[in-house]
Amino acid sequence: xxxxxILEIDGLPVITGIDKKGIDQxxxxxxxxxxxxxxxxxRAIEARQNQIRVYVKxxxxxxxxxxxxxxxxxSEKGLPVNLIEDKHITFAQREQFQKYKEKKDxxxxxxxxxxxxxxxxNEKLKAKRLSLITxxxxxxxxxxxxxxxxxxxxYDFNKxxxxxxxxFNQTQKRRLVLLTGEVVDDLRGKIAWNNINMGLDIPGEWxxxxxxxxxxxxxxxxxxxxxxxxxxxxxxxxxxxxxxxxNFTPEEKELEKQSRIGSVLNxxxxxxxxxxxQRVPDALEQAQDWYDAELIKIEDKYK
Numbered sequence: 001x002x003x004x005x006i007l008e009i010d011g012l013p014v015i016t017g018i019d020k021k022g023i024d025q026x027x028x029x030x031x032x033x034x035x036x037x038x039x040x041x042x043r044a045i046e047a048r049q050n051q052i053r054v055y056v057k058x059x060x061x062x063x064x065x066x067x068x069x070x071x072x073x074x075s076e077k078g079l080p081v082n083l084i085e086d087k088h089i090t091f092a093q094r095e096q097f098q099k100y101k102e103k104k105d106x107x108x109x110x111x112x113x114x115x116x117x118x119x120x121x122n123e124k125l126k127a128k129r130l131s132l133i134t135x136x137x138x139x140x141x142x143x144x145x146x147x148x149x150x151x152x153x154x155y156d157f158n159k160x161x162x163x164x165x166x167x168f169n170q171t172q173k174r175r176l177v178l179l180t181g182e183v184v185d186d187l188r189g190k191i192a193w194n195n196i197n198m199g200l201d202i203p204g205e206w207x208x209x210x211x212x213x214x215x216x217x218x219x220x221x222x223x224x225x226x227x228x229x230x231x232x233x234x235x236x237x238x239x240x241x242x243x244x245x246x247n248f249t250p251e252e253k254e255l256e257k258q259s260r261i262g263s264v265l266n267x268x269x270x271x272x273x274x275x276x277x278q279r280v281p282d283a284l285e286q287a288q289d290w291y292d293a294e295l296i297k298i299e300d301k302y303k
Contacts, residue, residue: 001139002154003146006179010214013147013179018158021148027138035132041125048114048121055107055114062103069096147179156181173226176214187211191225192218193236206236245302257302264294 001021007014036042074081077088089097142148149157160183164175174186190211197204209222218224223232245253268291275283 001137002149002151003142004149004154004157004179006145006147009176012184012214014214015157015161015177015179018149018154018161019146021142022140023133024138024140028133028136031136031138032129032132035136036125036129039125039128041121041128045118045121045125048117052111052114055111058107059104062100062107066097066100069093069100184214186214187216187218187224188214192222193225193228193232194219194222196221203235206232206239241301253302257298260298260302261295264291264298268294 003019003021004015005017005019007016070081070084073079073084073088073093077084079088086094157177160177160181164177164183167173167175175183176186177183188211192209192211194207194209195204228236245256248256268287271290272283272287275286280286
């Protein structure tokens, strides 16, 4: 199970991330315990452990019999057990000790064989446990701001989130993934320009709009400022300049006009000097022609 972290923006549920849903380990262990105890893996391990315990008891019984025989020899020879040597033991007693050894060796061999099976069985039991956790997991209650998802849904949403990150890295434009699965462009704060005559040869007025909400769409005759062509940028710049001058008082307009004429005059003087240094024969005429052409533009702009 997975969860989607949700942030509501302008009434739209936006996915901000995907997480695995938290498993309540205590309750999950209680849930899988009966299944684990009844599993073939657990039964196989318990069967071998029971057999090992039987062989261990056999070894303990034989060891006890060895000690009893040593006490008999100790009594017969009047020696402490730790001082008994081979010369103190009869042929029959030696044969009995050999039988005890063979019995213990046999039981140890059986234990060793059974223990060799345990690592593989424990790995199978571990895999069984993980499988049972997946099947019978008890999850914590989903908190507010999160929504449960299936593995398939989580995969699809995560794929879209990664694509949105890649798109931003390539274009610096944001895209958001909604809980509905829809991917939307996040245009909040972007500037859109509208011209009903856009695409036609008929000039039209450009109008500016700042997009404020996630659910706002670009209208038919709108274009984002980032996507304006050079020609459209030029049209807008000219319109804004015209609007700026139109808001001047006559005095402000005349003041800026004269300032611009002064700037053009200075530029023409610099042009003449540059051309004369380059030994251009008609340096003065070229500078004057440029100056006259700029004056016409200024007069037209501030009329």
